[in-house]
Amino acid sequence: MTTTDFRTIRREQDREDRRAADAARLERERLAADQQMEIRRLALEATEKQREQDRLDQAQKAREKAEREDRKRAADQQAKKEHDREKTRRQKERRERRNAAVKAAPKWLAEHLDLAAALVVMACSIIPALISQSASLSDTGITAPTAMGWKGSLLVALLPVMLECSAWAATAGEAKALAQGRSPWAYRIAVYLFAGLAAWINWQHGHNAGGDKYGTLLGSVLAASSVIPIAVWQLVQVGRHREVKAKLKADRLARREDRRTTKDRKKLYPDVWHTAKQLRAIAGRQRLSLDEAWHGAYAVHEGAGPEALPADLMVLLSAELLGLRAEAEKGLADVLGKLNEARALRLKVSGAATENVPARTAESVHKASVKVSADGGVIPPTHPANRSLHRAAQRVRETASAQAAPSVPMSAPAREDKPARTRKPRPPRPERTLSEGAKKAARETALASATDSAAAEKKALEDWAADELRADRKVTWQAVQAETLRRRKETDKKAVQPSRSWSYDRLNAAKKSTGLHLVQAERSA
Structure with a gap:
């Protein structure tokens, strides 16, 4: 490969790299722009939602405010209706009470004419009385500037009111005492005292103001202005508290009878009275009343029934008082025995005087014949309800006879060849006389025992x-x-x-x- 080719390839490669980098940059810018747009869209949506929520909240608040105003308006209207209804009801009630009072006024006046007249008298008399007393105090000169000045005027205004109100306060207290059943005399004395003082002041003022010609007349009228209304009021109260006055009178009579009874007891039964005071001293005054102590002492001296001497009082008796009680019961047993003998004798005499008696009646009389006691006495026939009492009396008499001569033995049978010995008769036993109270107590005891046994x-x-x-x-x-x-x-x-x-x-x-x-x-x- 040549250098030119290499450079050409290199340049193409650089162009591709730059194109890919530009494409990547553009893609990143596009993505960033899309992301910004999405953020702005979301922000706009959030803002729109917030605005909608705010609008809804404002609408909700407006509705709630309107509902509150409606409820308040309805409550105010209801309250106004209730207030108007209550006001109307009160007005109706006041109108009905006023009409009822107007209708009842004639009837009340007819039933309480005395009270109405007394109120009129009071209203017409208290003002002249106050004026008269004020003028009487003013005549003394205490209102002058050189004397007491305004203090004197204050006394002139207050002292008459004090006198009149004191009298009327005592009068009201008297009426209340009568209504509650208490004694009114303390209030009456105060009424007479205050009214008399006010009347005397009015008399002096009227007598001085009227002069020699009209002084007595004017003084009497002014004095009457303080006395007459109180007297009229008391007259009205007299007819309104008859039951209370009757009760107070009965209480006074009862206290008077108690004092008379106490006086008679002291005079007629001094020993019993002394014993009653002893019993109260022993038992205590709060525990034992005077009447209970008297009945207990009477039972000790006269042998009354067990009701008058209960067990709690019996234990307080001394040896001396117990001895008096024993002697009283012994005497009572003797009297009951004599009473039975007298009844037996009467039945025997009446039976002998009756000749034409049917067979059934004769048999009953024979069964009810008298019995002879151990000492020769006669015991009348008794009802089964009374036998316990008569047997007790018989035992008491036999015991008394045995104690009278305990050392005398029984006499031996007399021999035929010797004359019978004669014994000097004993002197008769002195009879014990009982008072009417003891006899009455004995009768009540016997009757109570018979009634209980029969029942x-x-x-x-x-x-x-x-x-x-x-x-x-x-x-x-x-x-x-x-x-x-x-x-x-x-x-x-x-x-x-x-x-x-x-x-x-x-x-x-x-x-x-x-x-x-x-x-x-x-x-x-």
């Missing part, structure tokens, strides 16, 4: 009959009568059987308790 016996028989009926066993009035007699003979061999009506009553009570009377009524219907 217990009735309850036991009714329960027995009810149990028999529940067990489907036939129960008749004869069965109730026989069961009652059997139970009574367990405690008293000479017991008397109950009557037919009494047995019927127990049977009917048992049927009612089990409900069988309703079943029988339905079957008969």
Whole structure:
């Protein structure tokens, strides 16, 4: 290959290289231009999207603002409607109340004419009273510049109001005390004091202002302006608190009776009163009232029932007081024994005086015959409800007789060949005289014991009959009568059987308790 050929080839190769380089450069420029164009396109799209989003956001904000304004407008309209409706309702209520008050005014005046007149009197009298008192204070010269000046004027304005308002405040307190059931006398005294002072000031002013000719008349009228309205108001209140006044009067009478009772107790029963004070000192004044202490002391001295001397008070008694209680109960047992003997004697005499008695009645009288006690006394026939009380009295008498001569042995049987020994009779025991209060307490104790025993016996028989009926066993009035007699003979061999009506009553009570009377009524219907 020649140098020329080589150079030619070299030049062609260089041209190809330059052409390829230019083509590559152009391609790179084209790609760069395309890339720039794509970037500008994307930027334009992003800008357009941002503008669209901004437009949408503005539209959303506008819609929300419009909705808020609409809601606010609707709420304002609703609130205005409610306000107008409430205003209309209040106006209607005020109009109805006004109309009702106007319609009720004649009726109220007819029912409370005294109160209405009193209010008119008060309104017409308080102003002249204030003017009169102010003028009376002004006449003293305290309002002059050389005296107290404006301070005196202030006193002239305030002191009359103080006097009148004090009287009316006490009057209102009196009315409130009567309404609450309290004593009104403290307020009444204040009313009379304040009203009297105001009336005296008005009297002095009217008497001085009226002179010798009209002083008495003018002073009386001005003094009445402070007294008359209060008097009229109190007259009105008198008719409005009758129940309270009746209650206060009853309380006063009760306190007066309590004082009289205390005075009579101190005078008639000094020993019992002294014992009552001892019991209160022992138990404490707050724990034991004076009335309870008195009944307890009376039970100690006179042997009253256990209700007057409860167990918590019994434990506080000293040995001396317990001894007095034992002697009182022993005396009460003696009196009850004598009462039973007197009843037995009366029944015996009345039975002997009765000749034409049916056989059934004679048998009942024979069963109810008197019993002879161990010491020769006579015990009357008793109802089963009273036997426990009489047996207790009999035991007390036997114990007292045994304690009277405990060292005397029983006498031996007398021999036939020796004359019987004679013993000097004992002197009669001095009788114990009880007060009317002790006798009344003994009667109440015996009656309470009899009532409780009779109620217990009735309850036991009714329960027995009810149990028999529940067990489907036939129960008749004869069965109730026989069961009652059997139970009574367990405690008293000479017991008397109950009557037919009494047995019927127990049977009917048992049927009612089990409900069988309703079943029988339905079957008969």
